Amino acid sequence: MNDAIPSVAVKKQGGLPIVWIIPIVAVLVGGWIWWQALQEQGPVITITWDTADGLEAGKTLIKYREVEVGEVQGIELADDLSGVTVTAMMHRDGEKFLTDKTSFWVVRPRIGAGGVTGLGTLVSGAYISIDPRDDGKPVTMFKGLELPPVAPSDAPGLKLTLTADDLGSVGIGSPISHYGLQAGLVERYRLDEDGSGVEIDIYIDPGFTQEIHSASRFWNTSGISASLNSSGIAIHMDSIEALVAGGITFGTLEDPHEGQPVSAGHRFVLYDSREDATEVFTVSNKRVAYFRNSVRGLNVGAPVEFQGIKIGVVTDVQMVIDPEHQTFLTPVSMDFHPERLSFLGSAAKIPADQATQGMIDRGLRAQLATGSLVTGAMYVDLVFAPDTETTLSGDGSVLEIPTIPSTSEQLAAMLQNLPEIVTDLLDTAESVKTLVASPESKQALLDLAAVAADVRLIMDAARSRAPEMIDNADRALAAAATTLDEAQRALSDLQRMVDSDSELNVRMGASLGELEGALRSMRVLAEYLQRHPEALLSGKGDS
DSSP states (O other): OOOOOOOOOOOOOOSOOGGGHHHHHHHHHHHHHHHHHHHHEEEEEEEEESOOTTOOTTTOEEEETTEEEEEEEEEEEOTTSSSEEEEEEEEGGGGGGOBTTOEEEEEOOEEETTEEEOTTHHHHOOEEEEEOOSSSOBOSEEEOBSSOOSSOTTOSSEEEEEEESOOTTOOTTOEEEETTEEEEEEEEEEEOTTSSSEEEEEEEOGGGGGGOBTTEEEEEOOSEEEEEETTEEEEEEOOHHHHHHOOEEEEEOSOGGGOOBOOTTOEEEEESSHHHHHOOOSOOEEEEEEEOSOOTTOOTTOEEEETTEEEEEEEEEOOEEETTTTEEEEEEEEEEOGGGOOOOGGGGGSOHHHHHHHHHHTTEEEEEEESOTTTOOEEEEEEEOTTSOOOOOSOSSSOBOOBOOOHHHHHHHHHHTHHHHHHHHHHHHHHHHHHHHSHHHHHHHHHHHHHHHHHHHHHHHHHHOSTTHHHHHHHHHHHHHHHHHHHHHHHHHHHHHSOTTOHHHHHHHHHHHHHHHHHHHHHHHHHHHHHOTTHHHHOOOOO
């Protein structure tokens, strides 16, 4: 029996075992997928917000026109706890739109002046919307908008900027109207570069862009405006929407053919009211007036009027004190608007300063007047007072208009002399009383009364007894002549007691003159009736 163990020959084969094929294929597929992901992967950006309300890492998407263009990867608190920093991965094809002018905002349900938006996110959840812009500098850090813009940057309408001293009641989403129709909305607002006012970005719908040109004016119509004038109280309210959310109105207050088309980004001034938008002048002439009394109630912006027409506005009110002479002057600076005035003939070619100086030489003066008895507001009224003195107090750098006291100041000056005037009146009344109480005056008055009675009898007789009128008139004229002689003698005695320039003497002389004229007329009538007695029945003829 052969117990020998057979030997096994081991032969080493070359090549890769087949079992490695599957891992290799898996690695290749994974590498290809990774390469594809790298090819599609865009830049990583960071967006800062005040809060991360509605955002979730790995779930919240970034969309443009409802198309996914990125995804939120992480959310962290800012280092100073002032907000949150959102890290997002963007798609590669949107990299060129990530500039410093691109905007991001969170779309969630909102209720604002422009209405209710974002209701669809109640089911799908909040997402980040992007307004891409390719006309800026490439950046990867952004400040997200807390409120969505009214219109995207590529909207077909017109985007403009308004400048104002303050925002007032205007807010994001406030309506912009034209002839009562809503023509756009307010997009956003901010402080201007020097911090002296605000800038308001607005959007005008495509249907109203042709109504905007360089001659257009914008004014604030928020709330309710009331004015008190000679016609009563006028109250104006634009609309309920403007009352609640604020509003702006635009229109053309000049010849629309003078305006030129404007492009996006054009800047307009936002006026406080329609009246302010109307009072816009391209030329202003500086004037000054020095008042020596109180100017209480006169404020900057008060009107300057001439013949009831507003031709200027007060721009500054100051106080100048001269301690040496103990004098106080109040220079009031004014802007005159020559567009309010027009001159006829050759005067239209005279320079404004020369024309104003000519009016000053003819008596143009400035005085304060009360514009409202309720508020006590004052204004500068230009009047002609050629008999007043011209007193100038300025240095001549600005054309000065002389001033005269106001009506109330003149009345106060008269009231200061009232006791003396009353005393003179009482003395005059006492003198007249003494004069009338004298026997000579009484007799003269009785004689005058008798003459008047005789004249009345003559007139009555003329009406009732025509045939006897001529004889009675002759006798009455004779009696009147006798009475007139007596009255003249009495008047002579009375004149010796009274000065020749006294008021009573003048009045009595006038009365006697009128009486003499009446008697002369009666004599002429009597002579005519003697010649033509038929005139009592048929009237005076042509002869």
